[in-house]
Amino acid sequence: MSVYSILPLGLDDVHTYPLRSRSSKVSVEEFGRVRRAGASIREWVESLPRILAGKDLRGVIDALRRARRKRKPIIWGLGGHVIKVGLAPVLIDLLRRGYLTAMALNGAAMIHDFEIALAGKTSEDVPAVLGRGRFGMAEETGRYINEAIAEGDRDGLGMGEAVGRFLLKHRGARFRRYSLLAAAYKARVPVTVHVAMGTDIIHNHPAMDPRATGAGTHRDFRLLAAIVKKMDGGGIYLNVGSAVILPEVFVKCVSLVANLGHAPRGITTVNLDFIQHYRPQQNVVLRPAATRGSRGYALTGHHEVMIPLLAAAL
Secondary structure (H helix, E strand, C coil), X not given: CCCCCCCCCCCCCCCCCCHHHCCCCCCHHHCCCCCCCCCCHHHHHHHCCCCHHHHHHHHHHXXXXXXXXXXXXXXXXXXXXXXXXXXXXXXXXXXHCCCCCEEEEEHHHHHHHHXXXXXXXXXXXXXXXXXXXXXXXXXXXXXXXXXXXHHHHHCCCCHHXXXXXXXXXXXXXXXXXXXXXXXHHHHCCCEEEECCCCCCHHHHCCCCCHHHHHHHHHHHHHHHHHHHHCCCCCCEEEEECCCCHHHHHHHHHHHHHXXXXXXXXXXXXXXXXXXXXXXXXXXXXXXXXXXXXXXXEEEECCHHHHHHHHHHHC
């Protein structure tokens, strides 16, 4: 016999209800289907459960198709990891098919793309060289990019356009067919680059001109804001692989155009990364999509798998 003065609660008078009368969040109509042998990617997407990420992936695909059909901006915000895992050919194809109409890059994405165009390779073994002071000290990377930025500033260009122009014209860029910057410049697709001083290896180089860098990246910020303004009524912004810089830049662009009386409504925002971070969740998925008719999505997965899958589904 228990020594406690209180007894367990009795269940005899609990009220229940019929299962069929309950509102449920999942039903068999939304279940996935077994993919038949030889099915297309589109059929595979349709076979996914219409639940959680399966439903969201369809939503992103539909939003991209609508944006292209309505000729609204489809802006891809790209971090450096996206470039160095070999996705430039897929993204260049999306550009050519009209599913990428503008790009916003952080400094790392620009640098990886530049090195690929110039040398066909990129990405250092940082632990192996950091202690010897060799990390980020490649001469061509630092000198050519900084000179391109400075020359572009003199011509009134932002960093993205300036570096893309350099790569398209420079005879040593033997691998430019793999370069997003070169492909975008050739197609006149706007590319903006957004940097913080000291975050990129080219800021260590003696050719670095901080005034030109500051002016160029601010010019690109204003250019991106002009593109964000045109998102109203169906544009889409995809933040892929940037945890801090690009989400912060994007939300400031939204605020700027709203301040000028052009708050973008009816837009779609997407954060696609292998980890969902705080700033992309707030500044991409939630806050900008709080306007009337807008929707934000968070897709989690490795870039080297998710972006080719998304491209194939389109």
